[in-house]
Each structure stands twice: as structure tokens, then as C-alpha cells.
Amino acid sequence: MHTTNAVNGANYLTYQGKYKGLLGWILSTDHKRIGLLYLYSIAAMFTTGVLLGLAMKFELLAPGKTIMEAQTYNATFTVHGVIMIFMVVVPGLPAVFGNLMMPIMIGAKDVAFPKLNLLSWWLYVAGVFLVLSALLFGSGTPDTGWTFYAPYSFKSGTNLLPAIFGAFVLGFSSILTGLNFLVTIHRLRCPGMKWTKLPLFIWTLYGTAWIQLLATPVIGITLVLVALERVFGIGIFDPALGGDPVLYQHLFWIYSHPAVYIMILPAMGAISEIIPTFSQKHIFGYKAIIVSTMAIAFVGYLVWGHHMFTAGMSGTAQYYFSLLTFIVAIPSAIKVFNWISTMYKGSINIQTPFYWAVSFIFVFMVGGLSGLVLGALATDIYVHDTAFVVAHFHYIVFGGTGFAFFAAMHYWFPKIFGRMYDKAWANVGWLIFTIGFLALYSPMFYLGMMGMPRRYYDYLEEFHGGNILSTIGSWVLVTGFIIIVVNLIRSARKGEPAEMNPWHSKTLEWTVTSPPPVLNFEKEPVLGEKDGPYNYD
Amino acid sequence: MYSSEITKASNFVQGVDTAFLVIMGISFLFLIGLTVVMLVFIFKYNKKKNPKATQIEGSTKLEIVWTVVPFLLTMLMFYYGWAGWKPMQRAPKDAMEITAYGRMWNFSFEYENGRRTDTLFLPKDQPIKLNLMAMDVLHSLYIPAFRVKQDMVPGKKDNFMWFEPQKVGTYELYCAEYCGLQHSYMYTYVEVMEDSAFQTWIADTTNVAASAAEIDSPAATGKRIMQNIGCFACHTLDGTRLVGPSFKGIWGAEHTVETGRETRQVTVDEEYIRKSIYEPNADVVEGFNKGLMLSYEGQLSDDDIDNIIEYLKTLN
């Protein structure tokens, strides 16, 4: 793509490349356009997932059948889980904000392999359609849960193959994104951008990319084995043929536990950008945060067994996995302490992104601390596979990654669209959203401690109270969500033009125009000795 | 924690609940403490109150403190978790053994004397060892009041859980591992009795599913067998379709089945029913899925099936 026509008024949103109109977007290799493509496609999937979540909560409003049959419910949580994990939070921050901002933040013109980057997005779309095709065609929507546990996943009569294949393709997309980012961060930093001057968001993307690269192939091959099992009956995991279903779980979690850190690390990175900016202060413990990021990425490989404490592992394995689970909590704790210390003696400018960041810290703490309950052997045996786990991971996946996503959205919005949103509405949306969130998921902790198993279509009368509260919470939350989304969509088109650096931040993306020009920089930036992402004065 | 003061229902409750309290205690301390500190900072170092930030890059001393302190605390939590879990690992030698079967979608329990039930009856203050068997897919046997849970894994040998019930009463027993359509209906009850009451109950063998004690009519026996072994998880009596075809009007009806690759018509007779139970996948009823119903060979005797057939005849 070597077009040399003059670009008029060119920023990445308006320039006209080789192709016109829609094609100019879906065939563009500009990292920012690809980032926006991801934003729109992920937002679409996210909305689908939310609707399914709402439907589930509606079903659980009362015992017995409320709006759907058991088969529908089982399919609903499966599709909800697959969409939310594989299509929303795993690609989430890296693919959207990583693509939009990472090259600018390191002073590069683009990622290392722009065409590969576009291919990743296409693979993402292909994966989405494959999974969705399982809903529309064949013998029924998959009903195995997002974990596809053997041997139920060979027995289920539903149309599982497209979903498995789709997850495989999504994994491939994720690997390619990771590969691209790694090479970019290694090779394309601008002069003076030493490793010790990288913004923390970039560091977390770096850690994440390694996990994407090294963990995703394991689930890839596992899913291939399940597919082969369904088609040929090769007997790798089928106990009737000598296979071991527990081995399936090992392989599944060897990926899926590190994957939860794929979800949270970039979220932590975004928070590490927002807090110093709004405190107008150097981040506290820059190096400690880097070390904790890489520690999470590494130790995250060693704890997958904590999902299998009741699965029939040996006692020795349970012991070590529990021990290591506690170790992996410590770097997260270090981050929380550093974030809060950054606020100390700052000059805090309370704006929407900051609200989101603070609420992120709170829900992340709740989610993470409940993870400690799950990491301890005795207590996990008790609450494993109950609503407690559901509460834990919604707090940390949705509360953590989701809140950070919104924080990042409100933070980089003026840069991405060159316009500012209505701050008052944004804050109202945040407040309602947060209240709804707490009401939706907090009762699940209680229900789990009472012993209500998860993936239950129907429940006993004694669990009714908690479920009512939770369902009402889901309605409040969605009200907040609608306010937020409407505000953002409206502002992207009609908002006030935004300044170049509305939050007075120090990272490089705020030194270019909003929205950024096509190749990001007029002139390659050079970082002097004194410059740095957090050097406020 | 499921009101532990009221139900000290098993020997593990203490250990698990202590771990819970310790972890929750530390967690709340941090949660509340950190939240308060954060709010204070936001309030005190607000732009209005503090227009100029003081730049601090960090403090190695603090980093060390807040690495070491949480480390020690997590090790404490780990310890309590381990301590509450350790005794679950080895069952005492004198434990009474009961075999628990999980299949889609019910539990059944077999006692040492061959008696089978679908509710778990237990004597108080007697260590119990449940040998866990899964017939088809993963299930998980979960008794919240006892704080125990263990997956039932098909093909896995020596899979067990143990506990000692310490309080008379009725408790819920759930399947906690997702196992398909009726997963949420796969629950039953645990009935803990005084030892004496239990001994009389277990000695009363008139209800043994597999026994030949024909006090009732064959049809009634057949019905009871079917209830105990869980046919009605998949088959209804009133014509509604669950996982398997309904039994309403089944006797003598013409059914379309797939045998191998060809489709054929069969009349439901003795031989067909027997075959459906022993080799369910040989003739698969049109519109239903293969592989869900499993063979009951070895679990139901010919006599049992005769009774079942008698019962099915009454459904027309």
C-alpha cells in the first residue's frame, strides 16, 4: 500500500486511502482503524452477551420456569460465557486500546506487521461467525458451559463443532495480536524510549502478549482433540476408551488460568495510566509495578490446578497449587498499594475516568480477595462450583476488566474521536452502573455460601431472596449501561471538539493531535533524559 | 457460612469455617482499610485543596513492607485452608462404606448389605466413606451442611469422600458439576439418624430394589425400581418430552427407530424393552439422541426388568 496522494485534513478517521468508504476501514492496515474495528465488533458481541446475561437473571428471578426451558438456560450460559471470555474480555483491552494507542505511546508509526494485524481482526470476525453459526444451524445451541468439560462435551447432542472451531480461530487471532505487539515493543520504540521509560500500559501489554503467545496454543490443541474425539472417537479423553477426563481439565486450565491474567493485566495497565494522570503525580513505585506485572504473567502459569481442587487430583498437587495461588495474589496486592500511594499528596482532578479507576480498585479488591477464599483448600472445597465462584469472577472479570475498559474508554475517548463527551451524564451513568453492579453480584457471594451450585436453571425456595435482589440489580446496571453508551455514541458524533491533552498527561499519545494523524507523528519523537511517561512537575 | 452455629453437621465444619473466618477477616480488614485510605486521599489531596502535587517516585522500604506483610498473611490463610482440608484426605479404617452412583440425573446409594436408595441415610457419629462412581459424565457430590464436595469421575478408581455426620436432621445433597439438561434437578437429601434408628432401617430389607420380596404387585415393584434407579429423570409418564421419549402409552405402540444406519419400525414388546434397557444405543428412537441413555446391564436383573415391563404395561 504505497499511495502517495496528499491527504487533506487527514487524521486517521477521515483520510482516504486506497479504498473508499467501508472498504477503507475493513481493509485498512492502520493500527488505529483496526483498533476501532475491534471496538465496534467487541461492543456488538458484548451487547449480545449482556442480553444473554439479563435473560439468565430473569429466569432466576423465581424458582421453577420463569421465561425459558432448562435446555435454553444451559445454552444461554454457555454462549454467554464463550462470548464474554473469548470474544470480549480476552481480546478486549489489548485489541482495542492496545491497537489504538500502543504504537503512539511508544512513538512508532504503526505496529511491526500491519497486515498481520488486519488479519487478526479478520480472524476474530471469522471466529465470531463460526461460533454464532452454532446457534443458528445444526442440532441445537451448545450446552456444555464455556469450559467444554469432557466427557459431557462428546455426549452432548448439540452442535458443538462450529463453536469449538470458532474458539480455535479466536485463539489464533489472539496469538497473532500478541506476536505483533511483542515485536512492536521490542523493535519500534522511538529513540530514548528505554525499557525503563515505557508507559506501564505498554508493559502490561508486553506481559499479556507473552501469555497470549504461550498459553493459547495449549487450548488450541485441546479443542482440536475434543473435535477429533467427537468426529472419530479417538478416545483421548473418553473414559470409556481409557482416557482421563481430569487430564482434559488440566489442559483446559493450563490455558484458561493464564487467560484470566490476559484479561486483567492490560486493565491494570490502563489504571496505572489513569491514576497518575489525574493525580498529576509520578506513579508510585514504577519499577515495582513492572516487576509485579511480569511476576503475575509468569506465576500465572503455575496455578491452574486451583480450578480442580475437587476434580480428583492428588493431594500433593492440590497442596502446591493452593500454595502458588496465594503467591500470585501478592503482585496484585503490590499494585493496589502502589496505586493508592500514587494518590498521596497528589493534586487530584476528579473526572469520569478517575471515578471508574477508583471503583475499579474497589471491585478488584473484592473480587481478588474472594479469590483468596477460593484459593484456600478447605474453603474452595466448600464453595467450588457455587454462586460464590460466579460472584468472584464477575467481580474480577466484569468488575475488574469491565470497569477498566470503561475507565480507558472515558480516558482515551477525546483522543480517539477528537471530541469530548458530556461529563455530567457520564458520571450519572457511572453511579447507576456501579450501584447496579454491587446489587447484582454481591448477593451471589451469599448464595454461594449458602450452598447454591452454579449453572442451576432452577433452585430451591431458600435461595429466592438473594436471587430477587440480584435480578433487580441487573436491571439497575443495564440502565446505567444504556446511559453510558448513549452518551458515548452521541458524543463521538456531536461532542465538543476536544483539546490535544485535556487531562494534562505526559505520555506520548497526548502530544499528537486529536484524533491522531495517519502515521501518528509528523516527526519521529525523541525522548530526552528528563522526559518520561510520568514526569509531572 | 451456612449458619454454622446451628448446624455443626459434620466433623469438617469446624475446620472449614475457621479457614473461612480467618480469610474473610483479613480480607475485610484490607478491603475496608484500603478503601478508607483511598477515600481520604481523594478528599484531602483534591485539586481544590492541594493545587500542587508533590512528586514522589516511590519507596523501596514500603515496597518491601507491602510485599512481606501480604506474603505472611497469605501463608497464614494457606495454612488454615490446608489444616481444614487435610483431614478430608484419608478416611478412617473403620468407616462404613457406601457406594454412591451418579448418573444423568440422579444419585443412588448402595449399602454394604446390597440395599439401594435414592436418599442417603446415615447413622450419626459414625465415619462414613462414600465411594464415588459416575456412570456417564462428570457429576459432583456436594453436601453443603457437611462442607464436602468431590467430583464423580467416570472411569476413575478409588475415588471417595468421607465425613462423620454429627447432627440428626435432613440436609440437601446437590450435584455441583454441570452434567447436562437436568443438572439443576440432580439433588436429593441426606437423612442423618440416631445410630439405633439407622440399624433398624438398614436391617429392613423389604424395600431393596433388587430383591425378590414380592409384597407388592410386580407393577408396583417395577415402578419403585424405576424411581430408585432414576428413569424418570429422562422419561415422563404424562406424554411430555424430556431427554428420552415419554412412557405414556408405550406398550404395544409402533415406534420408528434407527438401527445402525437404517430406519425401521418396531412394535414395543418385551424383547424391545429389554433391549432398550440393556443396549439402549442399538435402537435409537427417532428424534432422540444416541449416547444419553446408558446400558443398565449388571444393575438391573432380568427380574427387575420383568417388573418394569409389568409397570410399563399399566401406562396405556
Add this chain to the structure above:
Amino acid sequence: MAEHQHAHVEHPDMYDPESSKIGMWLFIFTELLLFGGLFIVYSVYRYLNPDAFHLAAEELNTFIGAFNTVILLVSSMTIAMSTTALQKGHKKVAIALVVITFIIGIGFLVNKYFEWGIKFSHGIWPGSEQMLNEMSQGEILFFGLYFVMTGLHALHIIVGLIIMVFAIKGVSNGKVNAKRPSLLDNCGLYWHLVDLIWIFLFPLFYLIH
């Protein structure tokens, strides 16, 4: 300032051999872990069924396996040499060496084809009646893994061959040259990966009995 943007729209032409090299290495890492998953499965089942694996491995023909190992090693050398040739500017030699590698790769596949064919003719294929009825569970696992692992490996050979076609094209039309050798280098790296995996597959399936 965006008014005067007259550079290339979208990405500029960035040729950086170091980038392509680490890109390839990273890709190799994912491939290694892809097979890594299978090696985990293999080692667990081998540990659980030592005798059956022993027995089943006898069925495999060590000679064919060894033969394939030898030719794959040779092919690894020829492709490695082709990069040297390219760097020395011996274009023709470079092409010839890749072509030789290509032919050996095909030879490997032909061998595999016959090997699998013999298994099939003995009624051994995934899910076959023969396997289900006459083999122990451990043997079923062994052959299941045998087909999956060697099959996936063969798939990688095919991919490697396709890359070679591009490399040959690139070298002959001069796009790949001593100054821009990345495509040939990466083609070589990928081929060595295929070799590397076979180095482990061979003893695990053919030798251990």
C-alpha cells in the same frame, strides 16, 4: 499540522530483518507449545499405561521411522545451507538446495502415506472396529496419539513445503536476496521446527519398546 500530511497513507515500507526473525521465533514458540500440549497428554498416558504403550510401540516399524528421521535431518541441513548460499550470493545454489529440501519433504510425506496405509490395512485407524474390539485401552490411546501427533506433524510439513514454494519464487525473482534474506531465513527456521518436533516424536513412538 495534519494539513500537510503527504507521506504514505497507512504504513510505510518497513523492512527490518530482526523484526521478521523474532516474529518467526515467536511463532515457533506457539507451535512448540501446540505440540507441547500433545506431549503432556502423551507423557501422562504413557505413565498411566506403560505396558500397553510398550506393546503398541512394537507395532510401529522402526526402520521407516529411522529412515524418515535421517532424511528429515538431511533436509534440515540442505535448507540451512541454502541461507549460506544466498548470503554468499550463489543464487542458483540456494535455489537448488531449497528444491532438494522440498523433494526430501515430499519423500517424507510419501513414506508417511505408506506407513499410515499399512496401519489402515491392518484395520488400525482412529475409532476403527478393530481397535475398539481387540485393543486394550492403553493401546487405543497410543494409536490415537500416534495418529494425532504424526498427523499434525505431517500437516506442518505441508505448510513448510508451501512456504518453500514462496521462498523459491522469491529467490529466483530476486526479491529475496543477500540483503533481504528474511523469507528464506524464516522458511528455514520453520523447517527446523518441523525437524525439532520429529526429533522428539521419533523416539517416543518408534523407539521405546
Add this chain to the structure above:
Amino acid sequence: MSEDKHHHIVPYRLYVIVLVALLALTFASIGITSIELGEFTVAAALLFAVVKSALVLTFFMHLKYDKPYIKLMVALVFAIFLIVIVMTFLDYLYRV
């Protein structure tokens, strides 16, 4: 980071030597596994495979001439894989 132009040209002769070594190791491993070593057969076979793969990595794949960070990455990947296998075996080795 742009002065990485130095291209080490590996002489043909070295490749031939490596190949000869690899072939020798292959035959040695066939030889050794045909002896009855019991438990150690697997270990022996794997040991040979490890040495062979090290040769391929260092010479054929040019790791010897690459920058340290690439070597580090390769080492890291193998380390992670090893750890994962060991952790998995914590389960299987200690099952009752």
C-alpha cells in the same frame, strides 16, 4: 536499535559436521533403546533427543549467532514448558 546488520555467514562445512553428529546420535539412540534398559530406556531416548535438538537449535537455527535476548526467550519457553509438565505430574505421580 538499528545497527544489527552483522550477518554471520555459516560455512557449509559446519553444517555437514552437525549433520554427521545428528545422524550418529540418531543411530546411537536406536542402538541404545534396543538394549533392554528397563526404566532407563525412556530417559536414554529422551536424552539423545535433547542433545539432538540442542544441536539443531544452536547451529541450524543460528541461535549461536543470535543476540542474547533471543537465546533467553528460547530458554524461557522451554523452561515454562518443563515447569508445566512437572506441575501436571504433581498430580499423576502422587495419585493414590
